[in-house]
Amino acid sequence: xxxxxxxxxxxxxxxxxxxxxxxxxxxxxxxxxxxxxxxxxxxxxxxxxxxxxxxxxxxxxxxxxxxxxxxxxxxxxxxxxxxxxxxxxxxxxxxxxxxxxxxxxxxxxxxxxxxxxxxxxxxxxxxxxxxxxxxxxxxxxxxxxxxxxxxxxxxxxxxxxxxxxxxxxxxxxxxxxxxxxxxxxxxxxxxxxxxxxxxxxxxxxxxxxxxxxxxxxxxxxxxxxxxxxxxxxxxxxxxx
Amino acid sequence: xxxxxxxxxxxxxxxxxxxxxxxxxxxxxxxxxxxxxxxxxxxxxxxxxxxxxxxxxxxxxxxxxxxxxxxxxxxxxxxxxxxxxxxxxxxxxxxxxxxxxxxxxxxxxxxxxxxxxxxxxxxxxxxxxxxxxxxxxxxxxxxxxxxxxxxxxxxxxxxxxxxxxxxxxxxxxxxxxxxxxxxxxxxxxxxxxxxxxxxxxxxxxxxxxxxxxxxxxxxxxxxxxxxxxxxxxxxxxxxxxxxxxxxxxxxxxxxxxxxxxxxxxxxxxxxxxxxxxxxxxxxxxxxxxxxxxxxxxxxxxxxxxxxxxxxxxxxxxxxxxxxxxxxxxxxxxxxxxxxxxxxxxxxxxxxxxxxxxxxxxxxxxxxxxxxxxxxxxxxxxxxxxxxxxxxxxxxxxxxxxxxxxxxxx
Numbered sequence: 001x002x003x004x005x006x007x008x009x010x011x012x013x014x015x016x017x018x019x020x021x022x023x024x025x026x027x028x029x030x031x032x033x034x035x036x037x038x039x040x041x042x043x044x045x046x047x048x049x050x051x052x053x054x055x056x057x058x059x060x061x062x063x064x065x066x067x068x069x070x071x072x073x074x075x076x077x078x079x080x081x082x083x084x085x086x087x088x089x090x091x092x093x094x095x096x097x098x099x100x101x102x103x104x105x106x107x108x109x110x111x112x113x114x115x116x117x118x119x120x121x122x123x124x125x126x127x128x129x130x131x132x133x134x135x136x137x138x139x140x141x142x143x144x145x146x147x148x149x150x151x152x153x154x155x156x157x158x159x160x161x162x163x164x165x166x167x168x169x170x171x172x173x174x175x176x177x178x179x180x181x182x183x184x185x186x187x188x189x190x191x192x193x194x195x196x197x198x199x200x201x202x203x204x205x206x207x208x209x210x211x212x213x214x215x216x217x218x219x220x221x222x223x224x225x226x227x228x229x230x231x232x233x234x235x236x237x238x239x240x
Numbered sequence: 241x242x243x244x245x246x247x248x249x250x251x252x253x254x255x256x257x258x259x260x261x262x263x264x265x266x267x268x269x270x271x272x273x274x275x276x277x278x279x280x281x282x283x284x285x286x287x288x289x290x291x292x293x294x295x296x297x298x299x300x301x302x303x304x305x306x307x308x309x310x311x312x313x314x315x316x317x318x319x320x321x322x323x324x325x326x327x328x329x330x331x332x333x334x335x336x337x338x339x340x341x342x343x344x345x346x347x348x349x350x351x352x353x354x355x356x357x358x359x360x361x362x363x364x365x366x367x368x369x370x371x372x373x374x375x376x377x378x379x380x381x382x383x384x385x386x387x388x389x390x391x392x393x394x395x396x397x398x399x400x401x402x403x404x405x406x407x408x409x410x411x412x413x414x415x416x417x418x419x420x421x422x423x424x425x426x427x428x429x430x431x432x433x434x435x436x437x438x439x440x441x442x443x444x445x446x447x448x449x450x451x452x453x454x455x456x457x458x459x460x461x462x463x464x465x466x467x468x469x470x471x472x473x474x475x476x477x478x479x480x481x482x483x484x485x486x487x488x489x490x491x492x493x494x495x496x497x498x499x500x501x502x503x504x505x506x507x508x509x510x511x512x513x514x515x516x517x518x519x520x521x522x523x524x525x526x527x528x529x530x531x532x533x534x535x536x537x538x539x540x541x542x543x544x545x546x547x548x549x550x551x552x553x554x555x556x557x558x559x560x561x562x563x564x565x566x567x568x569x570x571x572x573x574x575x576x577x578x579x580x581x582x583x584x585x586x587x588x589x590x591x592x593x594x595x596x597x598x599x600x601x602x603x604x605x606x607x608x609x610x611x612x613x614x615x616x617x618x619x620x621x622x623x624x625x626x627x628x629x630x631x632x633x634x635x636x637x638x639x640x641x642x643x644x645x646x647x648x649x
Contacts, residue, residue, distance in 0.1 A: 054642040082561020093556045097253040105241030
């Protein structure tokens, strides 16, 4: 599903080049739940933004279902984000002036469908995350965990094949974090491919595959995967 | 949830900032509406007054040998006694299609008379019409009787005034030009005798600087009697309200019903009127443009500020797959809503100001200010200002990189 070939990303900071990513080769198959794990500054968020069709690499290419994403126009990249991807952001990025239902509806704002169908889809998404009765609440009237669930509902409302989550437990207490991770697991079990960036050891336990990253490079030989029991197991690194 | 829902909710979210923007737009629109309405009314009033301020059409007999000068207008020969028109000839003027545009019809008989101090020009006039025609006249003493009394008017296609006077016999009260009075040594209340008629000097004109200073104005019927030319007239001066119709058209219509006369427009006067009206309009236009420009700049800075404030939010939209055009539509949608509100409220405020100011701005013959075309133009103008001022901010917003805007990534 996702294929990164020799991807590098260099930023210019005060005129000095900073290599955020170098020589990244990665394949993520449909149906995987992968956790990109690394310390702060390791390049994991940059990698997620490249996979998210938001940040063109300085070198290499990224394919989604065989489509070279960054060879597309900026507008087609936007279309791809809309049709293929659902995002759960670290700060959740709920708009405080919209109700939970309206925040979920944002994911469908540009979809070509009838208003009633949009409402039904958004309501279903909220019910799926257990917030069917709180659609009329503003984010400020919801707990942190509930806000996180609204963010997940917004990510899945468009039924995207791929869900990207950036530190989904970053701002949550451990119990709430576990709820969000359980939700992501459910979505994965329902057929969504999930890629999560985290530095939380607990969070990695929910992923079926761990992709370690350090100093902008995938760490060869330390990639891990979990078996069906949720136990991590170390695989050979995918470094071709 | 549609894009315009996002625009609407975005406006509600930034109520304070948007209220200030709305206030600015309302002020700008109200200023322009007030200015335009008052200028239009002033134009109308000025045109109306100018129309009444002297003749703009002159009718003289159809004769090729006329070279008489009156008030700078060629009206006859040096003999002063050319006259082939009669009062009865004027009757059809009341029936022309644009008769309602005719304000004053002032027939005159010009003749030379000898008052002992040499020949002077006697003008037989209908004082009631003459006084309306020459509103700049100021008189010592009084106008001869008949000048201020009710007279039949040609307005609305009524019979020419000339036909309605003189039935009780000609008035013997006369009006003297300033220099003539000085030459003859006459003052209001004095009398002078000519051809068996005793004429009472009712008033003396203040100096006008025109040929009127040397003329003896007498009642038309009396002049006809003195000159021995009953019913005849030498020329007719007409003041027409031509601000809403071309004077040439009136000239053509009068010419059609008076084939025996030569009808011509006093072009200089017409040009002057149009120039004055044009200057007022130009002034209003310039001020309106400046106000519109300021309004546009306020929209621009406010919307730029709003975009800067919403970088993360716009980044979220981009991350969710909104195209650049979608982002522009959200921003322009907000501009559209606020401009629409600004246009409607501004127009209402402007109309309110006009109604308040109306009594204080002279005796404006103001038309009904509730002009639907002005309302539509106002609305279109407000939308144009709002959208033009928001184009650049919308483009800036659409150019935002989702990763730059979403600092979380």
